[in-house]
Amino acid sequence: MxxxxxxxNILYVEDDEFIREQTATLLSVVFNKIHTAIDGQDGxxxxxxxxxxxxxxxxxxxxxxxxGIDMSKNIKSNVERDIPIIAISAYSQEDHILEDIADLFTFYLRKPTQIKDLIKSIGDAFELTR
Incomplete structure (x- = not known):
């Protein structure tokens, strides 16, 4: 499957150490490499x-x-290829007043996120840019 x-290969950016480590461990079972970052600047x-x-x-x-919003804007403005970015937040998409949220994020998932939903979103996002 x-x-x-x-x-x-994934860059996973999460400031909560427990969530970052647990999610990265689960993702490493499915994906090639999981690189982690502790905040937007590190990302x-x-x-x-x-x-x-x-x-x-x-x-x-x-x-x-x-x-994550400003980090994503920085990444998108400094690369020539289409890089899929998946946002995960405790807030609903409506809580973020962003005119360009659809252009910035390939998918927007709400916490708590099921690992199967995250895996599917990563696979789908990757396929969109192939």
Whole structure:
């Protein structure tokens, strides 16, 4: 079922250490490489260092230093390829007043997120950019 996902590398950005470690561990069973970042600034730094290696970015929205929204805007404005970004937030999409939210995020998932839904969203996002 998940064999076609084994070549996907993910940048997972989450400021909550427990959630980050648990989710990254679960994702590592299905995907090739899971790179983690602790906040938006770390996410930008890791993405810039690993740009060509990252296939999908998964990010929390509310984080210290730089939000997932601002991090995603930075990534999108500095790459020439279409990089899928999946947002995960405790807030509904309506809580974020963003004119460009549809352009910024490939998918928007609400916490608590089922791991099967996240895996499906990552696979679907990857396929959209192939």
């Amino acid at each position: 998940y064999e076609n996902l084994k070549n996907i 930008i730094n890791k993405f810039n260092a690993l740009n060509d290696e990252i296939h999908v970015v998964v990010t929390d929205i509310n984080m210290p230093k730089i939000s």
